[in-house]
Amino acid sequence: MAYAMKGAETAGRAMAQDGLARGRRRSSWLLLSPAVGMLALWAFVPLAMTLYYSFQRYNLLYPERRGFVGLLNYQLMVTDPSFWTAIVNTLLLVLGVLATTLVLGTVFALLLNQNFRGRGVARLMVIAPFFVLPPVAALIWKNLLFDPLNGLIGWLCTLMGLQPVAWFTVHPMLSLVIIVAWEWTPFATLILLTALQSLDSEQLEAARMDGAKPMSRIIYIVLPHLARPMAITVMMESIFLLSIFAEILTTTAGGPGDATTTLTYLIYIRALLDFDVGGGSAAGVLAIILANIVAFFLMRAVARNIEE
């Protein structure tokens, strides 16, 4: 009897709580909806419009010749050799910058984690490029460093009796990778330096007692510790590197030829230089798909890394 009473009481309380929870859920939806609505508008409207235009023949030079063309825009895009060149260029740029920033970031982080006089100033200087706006960074490199006549690198070459190089003509992609890597090395350094500071110093001491020399300690203790922050760096940088634009526009404008035309830049050319809204939109949709494929593999790699 007492038990039954108790049971009924609990059930009653549970029901009351259920009702309460439902009410709370409703009111929380009400409060959330403006934010969610804004987000939806902000993200979905442009996406929907891009999708819509990608199935349209719509060139601003002949706006009257408009209409649904099915997958024609996509077909033209994937059969266009410049599209595949752009994909290769994008991968070259992203992978080149990732590799460079990870290596340099690790080296800088290891150096800046040491105790030495003026460490604060050194840290500030390594981080500084991060605060330079992309077009400014590109122009600094283009005019003050890479320029064969007035640039610092050209001057150094002449000092050593070498012929100055017209960087953007001879090594356009390499130049671009250098500029973007210069901008993004501070980011990698910052993340890896923070990670280094969380490494338990007793682990390094244990390794020292175990007879591991400095290089072995880096290989067997420090780098494995950095694996996860490195994965996170790769993910964060990839998101930004896939959409690199200002640096290309202000230096090579995608050239010479299409040597530095990445997917992002190709979309710009199609949509805003050729006025082909349909073709540009199709390239945009393909870029989104590509980015998502990359994101999928990255997320999986990072998730596995974090699970470990």
Add this chain to the structure above:
Amino acid sequence: MANLELRQVGKWYGNYEAIKSVDLSIADREFVVFVGPSGCGKTTLLRMIAGLEEITSGDLLIDGVHANAVPPDKRGLAMVFQSYALYPHMTVAQNMGFALKMAGMPRAEIDAKVGEAARVLQLEPVLGRKPRMLSGGQRQRVAIGRAIVRNPKGFLFDEPLSNLDAALRVQMRIELVKLHQALAATMIYVTHDQIEAMTMADRIVVLNRGIVEQVGTPLNLYHRPANLFVAGFIGSPKMNFFPGRVQRADASQVVLALAGGETFIVPGPESPPAVGTELTLGVRPEHFEMAAQGPLAGTVDVVEHLGVETLVYVRLASGAIVIVRTDDLSRVRVGENVSLALRAGRASLFDSSGAALFHAMPE
């Protein structure tokens, strides 16, 4: 084979003197425990022996060889860290084999040695696991295993049991003592827990604020503490201290006037202290007994029944609390008035500087 000798070893961190001129010699196969309150310099001293911390002054000799400048991996000593410091991305087997791998030992030989250590430490089922998948006790064992495989001359332990729960701690204590017997290696063990020190050590080194207060066997320290610090630190519950003044003294006994007004007669040294000398009387809780007539009277404040024994907290008229350990369970009640007398004349006298003057131990 490892005997160690420390000669006036000192350590300065900037202008803070963490270790002040420690002289100590440790024999081969000895189990020595460094004990002292937190911050007294135990870890610092151990790390100097390990080679992880530079020795500011003095000399360290290992097997008679001057070792101040010998790098840590060349000293033949293995260390078990308080945090265990296992390599988190390596399996248990890789953790244990790391030192051998660094020494360039062939793979098969490493596997054999790791397997052997794992068998001794009952780690065979978890050899393939990463440290984070292990229990605290297993991690502890891996840390010890990592030290064992190197077959070192000596082991250094820094509070290895402080992260374990009480039951496991008792068990690991016994296992470490057994391990010491099996390996026949020198062991230096750091702890702040005097019970660990008492139960495990061949010899205990009591440290306080960077100086060695006393070195001796556990029983020696317990019965003949060199000063007030050691007397208070070794033994739980603590020794009771009563400040007082010598009223009368002859070759066999001292009459003390305690600060609380009581008069206390204790056995004294052959050369009696001068009348009027400030002394401190020390009596261990088990060296008091409830008596019909005793020099100390008070009321029972708290009674703790521990089963095999009972701790009675007696409040004196002066407000001071005296702890009495007794196995007589029948009499004591909270609030009751009791008298305390010395049992078998056991007491210690300390002079005003804190140094022990006399330990009364009539046989």
